[in-house]
Amino acid sequence: MIPTGEATIGPFFPPRYVDAGANDLTQLEGRAAQGEAIEILGCVRQEDSAPLDNLVLEIWQADAKGIYRHPADPRQREADPNFLGWGRAATDKQGNYRFRTVRPGAPAGRTRHVNFMVMFSGLMRILKTTMFFEGEQANDADPVLMAVPAARRALLVARQEAPGEYRFELKLRGAHETPFFDD
Amino acid sequence: MSTAIAPRDERTQPIRIVPGYPQTPWRNPQEPLVKRPPTLSELTGPLEVAKRVKLLGGDIAGHGEKQAIGQLMHLKVRVMDEDGAPVGGAVVEVWQANAAGRYIHPNDDEHAPVDANFYGAARLVTDESGAFELRTVKPGAYPVPTKDGWWRPPHVHFSLFGKVWLQRLVTQMYFPGEPLNGQDRILNAVPDAQARQRLIARMVPPTGNPYNALVFEHQIVLRGRRATVVQP
Numbered sequence: 001m002i003p004t005g006e007a008t009i010g011p012f013f014p015p016r017y018v019d020a021g022a023n024d025l026t027q028l029e030g031r032a033a034q035g036e037a038i039e040i041l042g043c044v045r046q047e048d049s050a051p052l053d054n055l056v057l058e059i060w061q062a063d064a065k066g067i068y069r070h071p072a073d074p075r076q077r078e079a080d081p082n083f084l085g086w087g088r089a090a091t092d093k094q095g096n097y098r099f100r101t102v103r104p105g106a107p108a109g110r111t112r113h114v115n116f117m118v119m120f121s122g123l124m125r126i127l128k129t130t131m132f133f134e135g136e137q138a139n140d141a142d143p144v145l146m147a148v149p150a151a152r153r154a155l156l157v158a159r160q161e162a163p164g165e166y167r168f169e170l171k172l173r174g175a176h177e178t179p180f181f182d183d
Numbered sequence: 184m185s186t187a188i189a190p191r192d193e194r195t196q197p198i199r200i201v202p203g204y205p206q207t208p209w210r211n212p213q214e215p216l217v218k219r220p221p222t223l224s225e226l227t228g229p230l231e232v233a234k235r236v237k238l239l240g241g242d243i244a245g246h247g248e249k250q251a252i253g254q255l256m257h258l259k260v261r262v263m264d265e266d267g268a269p270v271g272g273a274v275v276e277v278w279q280a281n282a283a284g285r286y287i288h289p290n291d292d293e294h295a296p297v298d299a300n301f302y303g304a305a306r307l308v309t310d311e312s313g314a315f316e317l318r319t320v321k322p323g324a325y326p327v328p329t330k331d332g333w334w335r336p337p338h339v340h341f342s343l344f345g346k347v348w349l350q351r352l353v354t355q356m357y358f359p360g361e362p363l364n365g366q367d368r369i370l371n372a373v374p375d376a377q378a379r380q381r382l383i384a385r386m387v388p389p390t391g392n393p394y395n396a397l398v399f400e401h402q403i404v405l406r407g408r409r410a411t412v413v414q415p
Contacts, residue, residue: 002378003195003265003406004404004405005196006196009340014288016304017306047209060228068223069227070227072227084231084235086232110222113224115224124207128349144219172212180216181216182215182218182219183188183225
């Protein structure tokens with residue numbers, strides 16, 4: 001069967017769908033996830049660098065041991081029971097977003113990373129990208145990061161601004177445009 | 184058992200920069216999208232979203248004195264994959280305008296009245312057969328602030344979580360026979376006529392529901408097929 005056509009999320013995604021706490025992956029139903037708590041934050045901009053308000057971001061990542069909470073992961077049984085791996089945030093008037101999560105472990109064959117989705121008015125399709133962490137030796141062998149043209153890879157590597165705080169800027173178009181994936 | 188994701192036929196998916204949709208040229212990538220090898224990271228995904236965000240009921244039309252204004256509508260949707268296999272346990276978010284074409288959102292603030300009995304949002308989970316049902320009112324059309332005569336036809340928004348990250352889908356459903364369908368810039372951004380037709384719900388005889396509502400049926404097909412993975 002033909003997959004249903006995508007459409008923009010539009011400007012009217014219900015505010016209550018970005019539930020309070022949906023951007024905090026460090027706990028599940030009140031129980032703390034294993035690993036080092038970190039924050040990922042940044043600003044999302046369009047071509048003229050105007051910050052984008054009311055934009056929805058979602059992340060998906062492995063737990064602190066690099067295991068996905070999913071039956072396709074052969075190590076699923078060892079997954080942290082208190083780590084869901086998914087979160088959602090919206091940007092504020094200044095275009096800023098913030099997630100609280102745990103530093104993911106490196107899954108088999110990969111460096112540590114966090115998958116992002118961008119949904120917004122004017123985006124007819126979800127934009128998908130992946131964030132990497134600065135200073136990781138395994139970055140240079142990651143099959144996804146290495147698929148990105150060398151000159152653009154740095155745009156996917158989050159900068160550590162303070163202990164446990166990573167800045168990942170998203171530019172949807174134009175100078176310093178974030179690399180997005182064709183999946 | 185896992186899920187394999189193949190590239191989609193581009194003609195079944197919307198163009199990214201849409202003539203007459205003024206935000207699109209500012210926000211869609213200029214650089215070519217990067218092809219990447221599939222890894223476990225994209226072929227897994229959140230299965231328990233409902234542990235992070237609250238489910239909301241499947242009846243948003245209200246009752247009695249709290250009944251929303253508009254034509255009562257019973258929507259029956261089935262979610263499946265590319266093999267036609269039902270996708271059960273999928274979280275589905277629904278949102279729509281009220282019968283006057285107004286959303287409850289701070290960005291929608293001038294053109295039409297709010298209905299105090301209609302918020303217009305539901306978050307549900309599909310059953311084993313991939314189905315979910317919603318009791319609501321038929322949304323109204325509304326003008327887009329481009330001020331050049333573009334009105335959105337009546338439509339319902341869906342956001343769906345499948346079994347893996349790459350099945351995530353945001354789409355819109357339209358209604359049959361609406362004169363505004365033919366000129367809508369979002370619906371018509373899908374190049375293939377058959378694929379556009381699949382975005383339009385089917386009206387079925389309004390029988391078999393206890394409250395005598397209009398009945399519409401719709402199918403949503405997520406990307407992906409079941410695959411047997413050979414572990415190294």
